Amino acid sequence: MAAQQDAGQWVLRRVEGTAQEVPLGSMKGQLGPDVVDMRTLYRRAGVFSYDPGFANTASCMSAITYIDGEAGILLHRGYPIEQLCQKASFPEVAWLLSHGELPDARQKARFEHGLMAEAHLHEQIRNFFNGFRRDSHPMAMLCGTLAGLSSFYGNQGADQRHRITSEEREMSTLRLVAKMPTLAAWVYRYSRGLPLIYPRPGLSYAENCLHMLFSMPEAAWEVNPVLARAFERILILHADHGQNVSTSTVRTVGATGVNPFACVAAGVAALWGPAHGGANEAVLDMLDEIGTVDGIPDFMNRVRNQEDGTRLMGFGHRVYRNLDPRAGLMRNICHEVLAELGMDHDPRLELAMKLEETALNDEYFISRRLYPNVDFYSGIILRAMGIPSSMFTVFFAVARTAGWVAQWKEMLESRAGISRPRALYVGPDRRDVPAS
Ligand SMILES: CC(C)(COP(=O)(O)OP(=O)(O)OC[C@H]1O[C@@H](n2cnc3c(N)ncnc32)[C@H](O)[C@@H]1OP(=O)(O)O)[C@@H](O)C(=O)NCCC(=O)NCCS
Structure with missing residues (x-):
């Protein structure tokens, strides 16, 4: 992984005088703007930077995902998300993220075989579920059972971070991607009191997700190829998205040398928050609150007036100031799924489309560069497929595991140091404890 170093120089200069000038290096990635190299800032200038939320800070070098939020571009290993969504399977994308290239036929067959072979969970995991209340939040169960898996696969990780072999890293990434759908489905089945269903050989990754969610032991379950492919594309659209909160968490936690199952459980915890995955x-x-298209003008007035912080959910993004490229793809999937299910005149879809059209032509949204994001249509699709909304974030986690493990592996291979941000201290000055 290379970034062009010293592609020019930046100078840090104190405003009230030119006497103190500190030259800083400049770096250039493969794509994107110039980068100021801050690594020697404190040593050379005796100051540090303040960047809460790290919006101006690259925490690592990464060759996995490139996002241009201004232009609405998302590339994985250089491939546009639109092409991956159309031409690749989820396992191919997972392989691509972790290995840098799409798999050839042999690699693909071996990887898919490995995913199937590793999809089973240790039988004792069933006991874990019995410890949860049935009405536990599904993300609580996912997070807990996933962290619990580290007790079964203690040696496949990073207890000795710089000494684990590449084979062990491969095995851990395979196991995590393979086991997540089973865990996710069992979370759902347990919460409904339904029998836990095992992965079925011969089904694809996405088909198995649906099989384990919806099958019943007493009836043969038939794959609907349109729904399975739609579900697969939803997984692809969520597979990775650069250094978002949960991915940064996985990298940060992973850099301490912790077991990868515990590390991905930390990512799941981060994703759980409504500001991220929900x-x-x-x-x-x-949409339920707006009710029908007649409710749109009133709702839009509340948004425009920022009444009680009302926002048009599914619009706007921290990074994209243009159409989130995943949003248009999601809209197409939504139409396909609802047509397949004979729901193409679904009032909720009509309402969403009218709302989108209204917002895109509204000065409030135009001037703030607010566009639909990946979440605007995905909930409608998942709900139509019969997946309850409390499970949406769980399947987001299943998809994102492909990105998390790729980023974890890249972080280990780059031998990154552990993260240790500073704080701009605003507490009391030094003082003595009063005499008692
Ligand atoms: C995603 C999100 C948190 C990004 O926030 P952000 O980058 O901090 O955007 P800002 O808060 O800087 O927004 C800039 C302006 O647009 C407004 N705005 C942002 N998103 C908005 C939305 N969805 N609806 C209405 N107004 C919105 C803000 O109120 C602000 O207005 P102001 O300048 O008059 O104060 C925000 O767009 C949002 O809350 N979206 C809805 C939730 C959502 O869909 N999240 C999923 C993201 S993938």
């Missing part, structure tokens, strides 16, 4: 559920709540 927005598609919020879109459905909003």
Whole structure:
């Protein structure tokens, strides 16, 4: 992995005088703007930078995902998301993220075989579920059982971070991607009191997700290829998205040398928050609240007036100031799924489309460069497929595991140091404890 170093120089200069000038290096990635190299800032200038939320800070070098939020571009290993969504399977994308290239036929067959072989969970995991209340939040169960898996696969990780072999890293990434759908489905089945269903050989990754969610032991379950492919494309669209909160968490936690199952459980915890993984559920709540297209003008007035912080959920993004490229793809999938299910005149879809059209032509949204994001249509699709909204984030986690393990592996291979941000201290000055 290479970044062009010293592609010019930046100078840090104190405003009130030119006496103190500190030259800083400049770096250039393969794509994107110039980068100021801050690594020697404190040593050379005796100052540090303040960047809460790290919006201006690259925490690592990565060759996995490139996002141009201004132009609405998302590339994985150089491939546009639109092409991956159309031409690749989820296992191919997972392989691509971790290995840098799409798999050839042999690699693909071996990887798919490995995913099937590793999809089973240790039988004792069933006991873990019995410890949860049935009405536990599905993400609580996912997070807990996933962290628990580290007790079964203690040696496949990073207890000795710089000494684990590449084979062990491969095995851990395979196991995590393979076992997540089973865990996710069991979370759902347990919460409904349904029998736990095992992965079925011969089904694809996406088909197995649906099989383990919806099969019943007493009836043969038939794959609907349109729904399975739609579900697969939803997984692809969520597979990775650069250094977002959960991915940064996985990298940060992973750099300490912890077991990869515990590390991905930390990613799941980060994703759980409604400000990260829960927005598609919020879109459905909003549509229910608006009710019908007649409710749009009133709702839009509340948004424009920022009444009680009302926002158009599924619009806007921290990074994209243009159409999130995943949003248009999601809209197409939504139409396909609802047509397949004979729901193409679904009032919720009509409402969403009218809302989108209204917002895209509204000065409030135009001037703030707010466009639909990946969450605007995904909730409608998942709900139509019969997946309850409390499970949306769980399947987001299944998809994102492909990205998390790729980023974890890249972090280990780059031998990154552990993260240790500073704080701009604003507490009391030094003082003495009063005499008692
Ligand atoms: C994603 C999100 C948090 C990004 O926030 P952000 O980058 O901090 O955007 P800002 O808060 O800087 O927004 C800039 C302006 O647009 C407004 N805005 C942003 N998103 C908005 C939305 N969805 N609806 C209405 N107004 C919105 C803000 O109120 C702000 O207005 P102001 O300048 O008058 O104060 C935000 O767009 C949002 O809350 N979206 C809805 C939730 C959602 O869909 N999340 C999923 C993201 S993938």
